[in-house]
Amino acid sequence: MKLHQFLIIALLTGLTATAQQKKWTLQECVAYALENNISVLQSELNVEQAEVDQFDAFGNFLPTLNANASNAWQSGLTQNITTGVLETQTTRNFSAGANVGVDIFRGLQNQRQYQRAKIAKLASDYNLEQMKNDIALNVANSYLQALLNKQNLKVIKAQNEVTQQQIQQTSDLVEGGVLPQGDLLEIQATNANELQQIVVAENQLKVSLISLAQLLLIKDYENFDVVDTDYEVSGAEILTNSAGQIVSSARENRFEIKIAEQNAELAKKDLQISRAAYYPTLSGFMSYNTRESDRNRVDQVVDPNDPSELVEIGFVDGTNQAVFTNSPNFIFNEIEPLPFIEQLWRNDGLAYGFQLNVPIFNGFAARNNVKRRKIALKNAEYQLEQTELDLESNVYQAYVDAQGALKSYEAALTALESQELAYQYATDRYDVGLTNAFDFSQSKLRYDNAKIEVNRSKYDYIFRLKVLELFFGVEPTSLKF
Known part of the structure; x- marks a missing residue:
């Protein structure tokens, strides 16, 4: 029995360890965020609400049917219908009825409201897609930041291993009288500084992973981690398009423009609906009523x-x-009294007809409402124009940023190549005692900084390319990595 318990515990422990060791890819993070992010879920609820509103607007075309029934007891001093004498008595009365109403004409208000509901549904769909784009971009940015911090931590640790070797080598040379004690102290000071940088880099990595986990609504911060992948630069072909071509594609595909266009259409429908208050309304009705009583x-x-x-x-x-x-x-x-059913059919009645309402004066309410809707429409048109200008500005800015990031990345690669040669040269000279520890440490520091700058410029360049891809109309789940 103890062996079985041990095996079960070992199995559960292994499953837990496997779950804890899961590392997330960027594609998994984006897909998970699109399904679980609160902002996305709220946008999906807005779409559902718009569907309900659309169905509600369709219901305005249908007749209304309502039924009512009442069974009441009256106790107290009332007149006896037979003798005419006031008596203290209790009587019961039952009544029932049904009413049907239908709008025949309301100044086309029902038609306009249904059209508005369809536009609002479309706007909600666009808002959902826009939210997905924003979340995907935020996730990509946070993910790349975590990868950058991982790569920087690797660089510092790798260089610290070299420093540890240099400490041992320098210590041997100092003991042999080849190098002065100051060189050993210089290398040890470099080691202490690198150890401090490792602590800082580890903290930065942990903070970036926590930020990404929070964005994904994952609460197990301690065990959350991302795949340690050195992404290659992909999607650079987007820069073969001109800024004007990307702007044209953005105007056709980006949801900012579509949302602003639908908001302008909503404002137009609101204006048409408000004008319906100027027109008479005609409705039809029919009602059926019956009653029963227990009085003699x-x-x-x-x-x-x-x-x-x-x-x-x-x-x-x-x-x-x-x-x-x-x-x-x-x-x-x-x-x-007659039987219950017999009283119902003996006492029933039917009423039907039409009702016409003609607006004559309502304290300028209808006219002022139309004026407000005209102002709202003009504001929506201005907002559409401003959105187009902002989109064009953002695309040009993203295009310039991507080109600048490319140049920065290429320059960082060139600088790294030069610093690597300089560091190798300084290492060779230090090994034979032709340079002191301070100059060697400075060369090593410049080499380390060059590696870190390559990492920074590389992931910045990747992120800038993703921004351009989204502007060009690439789906968030189809971003190239």
Whole structure:
């Protein structure tokens, strides 16, 4: 039994270790963010809300049907319908009905609202895609920053290993009397400085990984890590297009323009809807009602004990002699109410017709609302124009930044090549005692900085290319890495 428990614990431990060792690729981070980021999820909810609003606007074309029923008891001092005497009694009354209404004409308001709902749905779709683009770019930037910090940490650690070897070599030379004690102290000072840089670089890497994990809504910061890949520069062919070509493609594909265009269309529909208040409205209606009560009925019958009576019906002209006739002698009896169903069909009724409302004066509310909508439309048109200008400016800026990043990367490679040769030359001279430790340390520092600058310029260049690709219309999940 203990062996089984041990095996289960070992298996679970192995699975946990495997889960903890997972390292994320950039494509996995982008895909995960597009499915789980809060901003993306909120945009998806906005799309669902727009679908509901569109269905709601379609419902305005349909008739309305409502039913009602009421069963109430009334207790207190009320008049007896048979005797006419006030009595303390309890009565019950039931009523039911149904109403149908339909809009025949509302100044085309229903049509305009449905058109507006479709435009709003399209705008929500564009907002969702724009949010995905922004999230993908943010994830790529954070991911590349983490990779840059990883590469820089590698450079510093690798150079520190060289420094450790130099300490041992210099120590042997000092003990042999070849080099002075100051050279050993200089190398040791360089080692201490590099160890401090390693701590700083490790902290920077940890912070960048935490920032990326937060962007992905991953709470296990301690075990979150990215694939240690040295990405090659890809997608540079985007620079074969001119800035004007990228601007044209951005105008056709970027969602900033599409969103601004849909907002302008929404403002136009709002103006048309507000103008509907100037027109009369015509609606049709039909209602059905019935009722039932538990109160006794009053029935009129001939008195069997005195079936007739003389009733004066007039006078004879000239003599004023009264004229009488025999008339049935009716009496009133209180009887039980009719059955429930019979009362319903006996007491039902139907009403139908049309209702016309003509706006005459409403305190300038309709006119002022139209003016507000005109202002909103003009503002939306200005916003569309400004969005086009901003997009063009952003594309040109991104194009120039990408070209500048390319030149910076090429210059960094050239500088690294030169610093590598200089460092190798300084190493050879130091090994034979032709240069002191200070000059050797400075050469090594310049070589280290050149490597770090190559890493920085490289990942900056990659990021600038991704920005241009998004402007050109590349899908976030299709970015070239």
